Amino acid sequence: MKNVSKYERGYFLPPVTSNEWMKKEYIDAPPIWCSVDLRDGNQALIIPMSLEEKLEYFQLLVDVGFKEIEVGFPAASETEYAFLRALIEQELIPDDVKIQVLTQSRDHIIERTFEALRGAKKAVVHLYNSTSVAQREQVFRKPKEDIIEIAVSGAKLIQECAAKTEGNFQFQYSPESFTGTEMEFALAICNRVLDVWQPSAENEVIINLPATVSMSMPHVYASQIEYMSTHLKYREHVIVSVHPHNDRGTGVADAELGMLAGATRVEGTLFGNGERTGNVDIVTLALNMYSHGVNPELDFGKIYQIRDVYERLTRMRVPQRHPYAGELVFTAFSGSHQDAIAKGMAYREEKPKTAWSVPYLLIDPKDIGREYEGDIIRINSQSGKGGIGYILKQHYALDLPKEMRESFGYAVKDVSDKKHAELQPEEIYDIFFENYVNITNPIEFLGYTFVNYDDYQTIIRISEDGVEKELVGSGNGRLDAISQALQKHLNIDYSNLIYREHALETGSESQAVSYVGVSDKHGQLHWGCGLDPDIMTSSVKALFGCINKLVRVGEQKEVSN
Incomplete structure (x- = not known):
């Protein structure tokens, strides 16, 4: 690969690092989960969901147990607006669930957003503007103070609109493209927004720190989160949230280390749907916690059904090797x-x-x-x-x-x-039945009679090449007596007879299944299986199976010689 020199590390380490998060072994309590499937996930679909599909998906998220759900960008389209109004007017939002809406820091968008929110019992208004060096220099072409002013003016207008709109509102701010922002500047702009909103015990504010583009290894993101968490103003009344994307394939690791570093809230989607390589996958995050004995407080007990609804509504597919939910993830072929x-x-x-x-x-x-x-x-x-x-x-x-x-x-x-x-499985059973069970070629077992139980003398009836014959034998048990008769008649020698049996339930009937193995003079094992309602008969049929195999091997060797 060429041109590697044109790539530079576009992220910024915090000016002070303590890395206290490294001392923690695991996440011992679930975060506040916020699903962004209906906004971030939906905007990444080739065919965005219809109003009816979004309503069904919302119910899926409620059933899974999400208590915070970002339902869209209501100022972006009529479908988004109508969806939010349907949720509120039809009273489809449970009392213990907060909805969340996204808005840019632009006056007409904020005002339209609050029109859509009218009457919401619990809603998070999520304000964002881009703060990274790349966005400031290439998109907005504005200095830092102008970028701060965009955030502050939006925060003030949200506060004003909330005061005159029916409903119950919580505020959230995201310095979008946080990972490409100088940490001192990210901290400064968040603190200026917090100064406007004045968080308190009754008015907690969410500061969301997104890996809008994942740019570093996960431990760097964790250090960034820890720095912000440690230095934010009004910290006891601020909820630190993470929103990782998966550009480097480390979205789950970013979220997990971010939680170790102080985040108590995670925004993500089911199965990681989202722009480019997707959002962090909440299914994986939650079940990773579950694997450590921590209740994630989300119910993925019917993962197949959840996956089926997701695939039908998003028209996306969960890969076969997707953690936990993929078709093959619990399957071993080796x-x-x-x-x-x-x-x-x-x-x-x-x-x-x-x-x-x-x-x-x-x-x-x-x-x-x-x-x-x-x-x-x-x-x-x-x-x-x-x-x-x-x-x-x-x-x-x-x-x-x-x-x-x-x-x-x-x-x-x-x-x-x-x-x-x-x-x-049925093919495997057929192979077993064809090669081992009740084998009758070249010698077919027809029946037996014991005439003397002192030495287990027996008469056994067989059919060999279509000719019925009676053989006599004796031994130290019934199966051994039959075995001795066959060895003598066929002039064959084998040893180390292995015998196992157990009952086999088949519908309303019970059959006995027996397995018999014998070693030929070269030490090779030959196996047969017998099925019969009578345990002794099943044993004899199993013996005939392995002897028939032994005879066939002998015949093949004679032909080859």
Whole structure:
């Protein structure tokens, strides 16, 4: 890449830094959340929301639990104006929710804004003007004192309009493009506005310090916030707010460090919608706090439904890897990850009261409405035996022995690799059934009879190449007696017989499922699975399955030789 020398660091460090925020480990209480979806988010949409869509989105924000919602720029368009009037006149704003409106520091815009606010029970009037070096030099071409005068005159007019307008109003000021402003000047202009509004216990003022454009690493933004928080006048009656954008991909980090540095209020949007790379994502911020055991006081317990409404109304899409809400964020394809997750989930079943600590899962997906089935483990050619076994257990109650999972895992991965596709649970079950369950070729089990229980002598009936035969055998148990009969008849040798079984509920009926594995003379394991209402019969069917595989392998070797 060329021309790197034309880029300079356009931000300003505060003249005094203490960095006390660095001593804090985590955010121990939620901020005041202010959604700016309906203003900052809406103005960034290719197709802005209609009046009806904005009303539905407002209700979504209320349902999530926002107590402050910026509803628009009412002087900007008739839709914005009509939306605010509809909220007030139709009494759609809950008593515990404040609406917020944005206004430039221009007389006719401020006056139009208060016309729209008439009758509002609780409203924040948000005044802003740009303060950065770039804006002063290139856009306004005014010196610092003229920029301060724009802010002060707007603050005075807001105060006058509020005094003669029906409603209950709180004031907020933002030095827009704060991050590109000299800190001493940002402090001076905020304090001049505060001198006009005279904050008090009954009249708290919000000073919002936006990363209108994110220009620095997050620790610099935190130092800027801490400096302002420490030096603002009337500090005990001033609420310090942050409004990070995501130009550098650090919006969440900017907000979190800003809160450590003294901010107690955050403006952002659901899923980070907003101009350019977007606003800070409040979903991620809130659930990050939740992962530390702090109640964010926003309800994202039905994240899929929230995401669906958001996508329908904004026509935007939440990426598959978006934290918490993305389709794949709780999903593991990697074999080692799947194995660790499966073992972690089993551990929680053993010790359900322990703190959440499942490997690779920051929070319990169920807490935000995600399901284990289909969300946590999905299968492709990168998957491993643990994940594949987990799918069979979760979807079909088949609890394969550890040794069998490895054998089956290779079969599944081979199919996925050749298809070059993810496999659904029903496909995995079909592979298992076709390759392991009640295998009847080349030898079919027809039945058995025990004639002497002292040495477990048995007569077993089989069909081999379409010819029915009876075999006799004895052993130290029923399954061993059948095994001995088959080994003798087929002139095969195997050892290390492994046997597992469990009940399997299938609708209104209960079946037994058995797994049998044997090692051939080369030490290779061959597996079979039997399904039958009778536990002994299921065991025999499983034995036939692995012996049929062993016979097939032998036949293939003879052909190749």
